[in-house]
Amino acid sequence: MHKKERKGTDRAVKAGVAQASHASGSYIPESPGSIARLGTHFFRLLESLPAGAYTCDEAGLITYFNARATQVWGRSPRLNDPADRYCGSFRLFAADGTPIPHEQCWMALALRNRRSYDGEEIVIERPDGQRLSVLAYANPLTGENGVPMGAVNVLVDVSALKRTHEQLEQVNRANDRYIATLSHELRNPLAPIRSSLETLRRAPIDGAFRAALDIIDRQFGHLARLVDDLLEDARITSGQFELRREPIDLRTAILAGVEISQPLISGAALTLIVELGDEPLPVEGDSTRLAQAVANLLNNSARYTGVGGTVSLTACRRGPNAFIAVHDTGAGIAPDKLTSIFDMFVRGDEASRHATEGLGIGLSLVRTIIELHGGSVTAHSDGIGRGAEFRLRLPLVAHAAATQTAPSAVAQKRVDALTAGRILVVDDNQDAAESARMLLELWGNDVRVALDGASALQIAEAFRPELVLLDIGLPDMEGYDVARALRKQPWGESILLVAVTGWGQGHDRAKSRDAGVDLHLVKPVDFTCLAEELSHRGVSRHLA
Incomplete structure (x- = not known):
């Protein structure tokens, strides 16, 4: 100047x-x-x-x-x-x-x-x-x-930096909403497909029809896993990925993870070897999430290992840590990808003929889960075509883990029928409602269907259901409001309310709890698993 x-x-x-x-x-x-x-x-x-x-x-x-x-x-x-x-x-x-x-x-x-x-x-x-x-x-x-x-x-x-930060937050929020909505929309058509598959499996069919049904079932499972991965990605990026820690024997979570991955491993005709040892591995952790991490490691090995290959899992104590190793005889990992393989949306060598489809989210979830538990996970391989090994470490706790009975990796107690007696299915997706009705009636239940909230309340008043499978996104009112209205009735206090919805984020589950819902399940629901879940919660009067 x-x-x-x-x-x-x-x-x-x-x-x-x-x-x-x-x-x-x-x-x-x-x-x-x-x-x-x-x-x-x-x-x-x-x-x-x-x-x-x-x-x-x-x-x-x-x-x-x-x-x-x-x-x-x-x-x-x-x-x-x-x-x-x-x-x-x-x-x-x-x-x-x-x-x-x-x-x-x-x-x-x-x-x-x-x-x-x-x-x-x-x-x-x-x-x-x-x-x-x-x-x-x-x-x-x-x-x-x-x-x-x-x-x-x-x-x-810092005005420009703040504007950029706000724009990025808006983009992230929009991205989170998009993925959550996409997951919801994908789950809705999956629900009637699963119910219909369960119904068909109980029909007297064989030969080519049974083979076709097996193919549909396997591909349905693959599609459902992709949708699950999308939802988990949304939870991670939105900061809604939570742990419910408690003292557990890590071997219990490992075997639960083995059971989750068993269908994929069996479908790939692989040999699975599990060695856990007799020594407890007490950790402070979320059993469900740790089982998910183990299952993701096993699923990853199964996808990259050819027919006739071997996947092995060993777990033991090493100093102050629990050590898990998942080894496979599959496609291997290039040296330059041993670290980046855990990044979101990164997949193994695309040239591998053994690799099946996937989003590249599974290993990223493993790293997130293990690091939130204070542990670490690393990948090791001698190169392409020479197999891979994933090594996982978790800190052991000094106090004894909670007493638990380790599940069998081969056989679990299964509940083949859900016989609650009077069941009300509430869903605005008519195919989902009718397919659930057919399956539940096949099991011997008396079932009514409502396609909106007002009809659900009217039918419930006359029908007095023992179990209500309740969709949340109804056309005339939210399922939460239906749940609250049911709970206000003298006969509604003892009803078992199960939310069956495409929305599964943390705030969705919290709203269900506040509305008096007993159990929040994300579509597509495996009704056999639902029966097991109710059994674990002590709701034996609703089970065979």
């Missing part, structure tokens, strides 16, 4: 407060005041900062500002003027938009409390109405004898 353009400021200079600098437009104090005794080199340093900077004297009057401060403020303040004490002519706001009195700004607090306020966010409104977000670094200045001299404030404009 040229000196001819600074007539108003020159009056302040003549008053002995500051002097115009032809080179930069800053103000270098030359008055005998205490702030000026800091020295010209100090102000030259402030002038070179890539941020706004200004100083105040002991009374809060502005004695210096650099050119970047003018850019932040949108104009130049008046020097040594009470009207601009603590930048009094500027409008200041907190990050949430609350106005900040100038006596409470960071510069005023630094002077008053004789302490620094570093990295505090403040919003400055410029004369044109534009608001900038800045980080303020306000620090008091003292002389050699500790005598207060004033304060200096450095303003770092």
Whole structure:
């Protein structure tokens, strides 16, 4: 800024407060005041900062500002003027938009409390109405004898960074909604397919029809796993991936994971070897999530191992850790992918003829689950075509694990029928409702169907069901409201309410609990597994 353009400021200079600098437009104090005794080199340093900077004297009057401060403020303040004490002519706001009195700004607090306020966010409104977000670094200045001299404030404009951050958050939220909605929409048609498959399996068919049914069943399972992976990805990216920790014997979770992956391993005609040993492996963990991690490792090996190959799992104690190794004789891993293989959407060597379809989410989920438990997972391979091994470590706990009966990896107690007697199926997807009705009636139940909330309440009043399978996304009212209305009836207190829905995120499950729902299940529901789940919860009167 040229000196001819600074007539108003020159009056302040003549008053002995500051002097115009032809080179930069800053103000270098030359008055005998205490702030000026800091020295010209100090102000030259402030002038070179890539941020706004200004100083105040002991009374809060502005004695210096650099050119970047003018850019932040949108104009130049008046020097040594009470009207601009603590930048009094500027409008200041907190990050949430609350106005900040100038006596409470960071510069005023630094002077008053004789302490620094570093990295505090403040919003400055410029004369044109534009608001900038800045980080303020306000620090008091003292002389050699500790005598207060004033304060200096450095303003770092972070408006662009905040806008970018907000845009990224919007994109992430939109992405989360998209994936959750996609998962929901995919689950709805899967539900009647599963119910119909269960019904057909009980029909007297054989030969080519039975073979075709087996193919449909296997491909249905593959599609359901892909949808599950999409939902898990949404939970991770939205921060809704939670653990329910409790003392467990890790061997129990391992065997549960083996059972989950057994159909895929059997379908691939692989040999599975499991060696756990007799020594308990007490850990503090989420049994369901740990079983999921083990199943994902086994499924990964099964996908990349050809027919007739071998997958082995060993678990033992190694020092303070539980050690799990999953080894396969499959396609192997290229050296440059041993680390990135755990990243989201990364798959193994695409040239592998053994690899089946997948989204590349399974191993990423394994790493997330294990690291949340304080453990680690690594991949090892001698190269393409030479198999792979995944090594997992989890910290053991000193206290004894909760007493549990380890499930058999080969045989589990199965419940073949759900015989609650009177069952009400509520779903606006007519195919889903009718296929569930056919299967439940095949098991000997008396079943009614409702396609909306109002009909469900009307039918329930006359039918008095013992079990209600309740969809949440109904056309006239939410399933949560149906559940609340049922619970308000004297005969509705003892009803078993099971939410059967395509929505399965944490807040969806919480809303179900608040509405009085006993169990929240995500479509497509395996009715045999539902019977087992009810049995585990002690709801034996509803089971055969």
